[in-house]
Amino acid sequence: MSEAPTPSPRTRVVREPDRAVYDRDTVYRILDAGFICHVGFALDGQPFVIPTSYGRQNANLYIHGSAASRMLKQMKNGVAVCVTVTLLDGLVLARSVFNHSMNYRSVVILGEATLVEDPQEKLAALRSLSEHILPGRWEDSRPPNEQELRATSVLRVPIEEFSAKVRTGPPIDDAEDMNFPTWAGVVPLEMKAGEPIRDPQLDPNRAAPVYAQNYARS
Amino acid sequence: MSEAPTPSPRTRVVREPDRAVYDRDTVYRILDAGFICHVGFALDGQPFVIPTSYGRQNANLYIHGSAASRMLKQMKNGVAVCVTVTLLDGLVLARSVFNHSMNYRSVVILGEATLVEDPQEKLAALRSLSEHILPGRWEDSRPPNEQELRATSVLRVPIEEFSAKVRTGPPIDDAEDMNFPTWAGVVPLEMKAGEPIRDPQLDPNRAAPVYAQNYARS
Numbered sequence: 001m002s003e004a005p006t007p008s009p010r011t012r013v014v015r016e017p018d019r020a021v022y023d024r025d026t027v028y029r030i031l032d033a034g035f036i037c038h039v040g041f042a043l044d045g046q047p048f049v050i051p052t053s054y055g056r057q058n059a060n061l062y063i064h065g066s067a068a069s070r071m072l073k074q075m076k077n078g079v080a081v082c083v084t085v086t087l088l089d090g091l092v093l094a095r096s097v098f099n100h101s102m103n104y105r106s107v108v109i110l111g112e113a114t115l116v117e118d119p120q121e122k123l124a125a126l127r128s129l130s131e132h133i134l135p136g137r138w139e140d141s142r143p144p145n146e147q148e149l150r151a152t153s154v155l156r157v158p159i160e161e162f163s164a165k166v167r168t169g170p171p172i173d174d175a176e177d178m179n180f181p182t183w184a185g186v187v188p189l190e191m192k193a194g195e196p197i198r199d200p201q202l203d204p205n206r207a208a209p210v211y212a213q214n215y216a217r218s
Numbered sequence: 219m220s221e222a223p224t225p226s227p228r229t230r231v232v233r234e235p236d237r238a239v240y241d242r243d244t245v246y247r248i249l250d251a252g253f254i255c256h257v258g259f260a261l262d263g264q265p266f267v268i269p270t271s272y273g274r275q276n277a278n279l280y281i282h283g284s285a286a287s288r289m290l291k292q293m294k295n296g297v298a299v300c301v302t303v304t305l306l307d308g309l310v311l312a313r314s315v316f317n318h319s320m321n322y323r324s325v326v327i328l329g330e331a332t333l334v335e336d337p338q339e340k341l342a343a344l345r346s347l348s349e350h351i352l353p354g355r356w357e358d359s360r361p362p363n364e365q366e367l368r369a370t371s372v373l374r375v376p377i378e379e380f381s382a383k384v385r386t387g388p389p390i391d392d393a394e395d396m397n398f399p400t401w402a403g404v405v406p407l408e409m410k411a412g413e414p415i416r417d418p419q420l421d422p423n424r425a426a427p428v429y430a431q432n433y434a435r436s
Binding site: 010014015016035036038039040041042045046047048049050051053066069070080081082083084086088090091093094095096097098100102104106108110126130133134137138140141142143144148152170171177178180181182183184185186187188189190191192193194195196197198199200201202206207208209212215 | 228232233234253254256257258259260263264265266267268269271284287288298299300301302304306308309311312313314315316318320322324326328344348351352355356358359360361362366370388389395396398399400401402403404405406407408409410411412413414415416417418419420424425426427430433
């Protein structure tokens with residue numbers, strides 16, 4: 001794999017550059033830990049931002065075509081997109097209003113989304129979407145049939161032009177605020193799974209699989 | 219307040235229209251429950267999607283200008299944006315791969331972002347951003363001074379052209395899949411706060427405030 005042309009002038013982090021990360025391993029870790037992405041595209045100058053699930057295979061990110069039904073209508077070749085994945089890790093309570101912040105990990109990928117034409121790549125991409133969210137689930141489900149596959153569009157976005165931003169740790173206050181009489185610190189945030197809720201139509205003797213009982217993101 | 223011109227052709231939900239919601243109360247509830255938004259704007263045809271916090275005051279949404287530093291450089295009048303807020307509520311495990319889904323609440327607002335010029339509106343907007351994330355915190359923090367306020371840009375996006383999508387409940391499988399031998403149901407997801415982590419530089423006698431100890435979104 002060739003080295004990414006990153007940061008490009010378009011992905012160089014403008015604001016708080018000390019939080020910028022450009023290495024591919026960090027970006028992959030954030031992408032693999034995220035649940036959903038927000039896909040941006042523009043039609044007639046109007047941007048649209050649509051939340052959707054995604055999968056990754058090596059240096060390609062895949063999204064379900066349904067996320068971009070508006071975009072697909074106009075799509076002949078590739079379409080310029082921005083895919084953003086954000087993980088919120090905590091609220092950062094500083095002494096001054098202006099130093100309040102959040103702990104987070106985010107990735108921004110700029111690129112061209114193209115339709116996946118090859119049936120094998122499409123199937124692998126859909127599997128990566130499923131495995132991304134819930135590893136093991138694909139094998140336990142009724143697989144897609146020919147008709148479903150044909151009716152589904154999948155978009156590929158190469159992970160080539162990207163940047164990440166990461167903030168961790170305590171608040172950073174100005175020296176003159178350090179004695180301001182208030183609490184300061186971090187309220188950690190995490191997406192947690194609850195007890196699985198059975199489909200009311202499910203055979204009552206069927207137990208929830210381990211991956212649903214103890215679901216947690218790495 | 220006049221009725222919103224919603225759905226417009228641009229905000230009418232194309233995909234899964236049965237999940238579409240266009241009433242303002244539902245949209246406000248989702249906005250008020252969300253943590254962050256993803257703001258989309260286009261520069262030279264390239265979309266950018268940036269995560270950021272936000273506040274709401276009546277029919278206006280406010281975001282911090284720092285989220286759009288690239289955009290602000292080119293901003294003379296308003297800039298077309300899309301603001302999307304997504305809350306993930308659960309993984310929906312169906313019997314077939316293709317009926318897997320997520321339970322979620324999302325709002326898409328299309329509009330023109332304009333800089334807030336009036337100092338009173340700017341201060342109120344910043345307060346709404348703070349109160350949105352952590353009610354009560356503003357009063358406990360060192361307030362912004364004149365210089366900080368001048369150095370900060372705030373953008374206003376009117377909540378006029380919008381749509382929401384909501385999915386709740388169990389999986390919906392095809393009739394012929396109902397006996398497929400697998401578990402089906404929902405893994406609920408929720409953003410949870412952990413124990414507050416004190417700033418190492420904080421006076422050890424200062425206890426965490428109630429809003430940090432028992433933080434939960436409504």
